[in-house]
Amino acid sequence: MSDVVEKTLTALPSLLSLDSQPGSTKLSSTSKLGTLIRGITELTSKHEEEKLIQRELTSIKEQVSSPNTSMRQMKELMVRAIYCEMLGYEASFSYIHAIKLAQQGTALEKRVGYLAVSLFLNESHELLLLLVNTVLKDLQSTNLIEVCMALTVVSQIFPKDMIPAILPLVEEKLNHPKEIIRRKAVLALYKFYLIAPNQVQHIHNKFRKALCDKDPGVMTASLHIYLQMIQENPEGYKDLTTSFVTILKQVVGGKLPMDFNYHSVPAPWLQIQLLRILSLLGKNDQSTSEIMYEVLDESLRRAEMNHNITYAILYECVKCIYTIHPKSELLEKAAKCIGNFVLSPKINLKYLGLKALTYVVQQDPKLALQHQMTIIECLDHPDLIIKRETLELLFRITNAQNVTVIVEKMLEFLRINKDDYTTIDLVGKVAELAEKYP
């Protein structure tokens, strides 16, 4: 048995039950939650389930409102309340107690309290304001686990108006010696940036510092913010292109610790983020694009293995190559890649291949022609999704010669399709074509 599991099993003091028996199994067979779950599984009708849950909720309601309930018991009650809400029943009486639990509980109790809050409430809920004080307090705690919990909750759900109150505290965490805290602080700032961009304008230089952070996790976190900012203003960040290219080179070249490998691929999500950033920076800009050709070539080469994640990276690479200023050798390799996708027997890859073809068809119509046999086969594919994607592709390569055939196929599809949204979309396309080619 692995280290992790051993440690977890021995350290788990039957979390969900009120009595702590060291070494009890993960399944907490004596816990109240366990009993509830088993009770539900044994029932046969929805009506009975409703009755059972309502009984349970009444009991929970009584206990949470009682002044004698300890925090430990409250935690257990909260877990059951979460479970009931997950099944679709309403337990709003417990919301305020969740906040209280986060405030007054210690360690695991606090964690469950925060979890309950993040699951129960949403951004516009009035109770959220009460959470702010708790978070502020925890951010200043000497117990780093509490700081982590506070930062996690902030990144998920936080009232926009209270950002100024908490911003300085989060900012100072950017310089914390522990990487997990720096990383979470960056993510909290990312969240702030998304909901109130003008509030975080003044700290852009701190993001740069995060980008150069020696820990790859922190650096990756900063990329989320950069991707967003670059999307809004690519010109402002062209000077960072070389930095991004260097980082990608290092990642692809395997310079990160082995830890970050996912199925032998170094930091795939990081690669993908960087590829997207590079796409945005290189678009319509020859000089910037030239900086990245080498690393794109390298990425294409390295992504050789047969794993889904490699294909995901390849797809992003291909998209990038077609977006930035064109370079013929790269385009050739990318075209070959797309070809492999479309011809692949794996249905998910076929889908991606079709999607890629749709994307590039304006720039390279020959590619679609090259694969037209496969495309025609896809039209008759049993899976509706593939069919629909093929129609999407065909829509883009419609010309005066093939329009009749294509529209016929679309109408055929409309007859068997049951999904409203797709129908509306497709009808729109047919109408467009009808107008264009009377």
Added chain:
Amino acid sequence: MSNLPVVQVTTLKMQFMLLFSRQGKLRLQKWYVPLSDKERKKISRDLVQTILARKPKMCSFLEWRDLKIVYKRYASLYFCCAVEDQDNELITLEIIHRYVELLDKYFGSVCELDIIFNFEKAYFILDEFLLGGEAQETSKKNVLKAIEQADLLQEEAEAPRSVLEEIGLT
């Protein structure tokens, strides 16, 4: 009118993740967008039915309303994510896979029962890995370490200081 596909290089914004059994019972739900309770219930119900109706050999991606849904079945559990339309679906598929690997490492050969009876743990792990709907590229070790440390803290509730020192956090 030429419909040049716009470069929608958006961030991988996940809208929600649902885990449900083959009978359609929800085991975990994490929402990354603000939606009312009523809307959430409706979406869960409709989506679960749609996915349960899919046959095994079909594509893992489907377009549903204005969202892209990526799903995969592991044993008796369906893992289902909704992302915004233009994203690279394979990435999401791998995010799901990565999450499953994390669960597997934490619980040791995870099964549906583990997730049912310890769902709050599943949430904690999910939150470490997908903060605010974005995949964090942290090493697997780091994600699980963060959860374990909090677990250990529970055990030593009466002497928190010493544990923190022990694991080097102070």
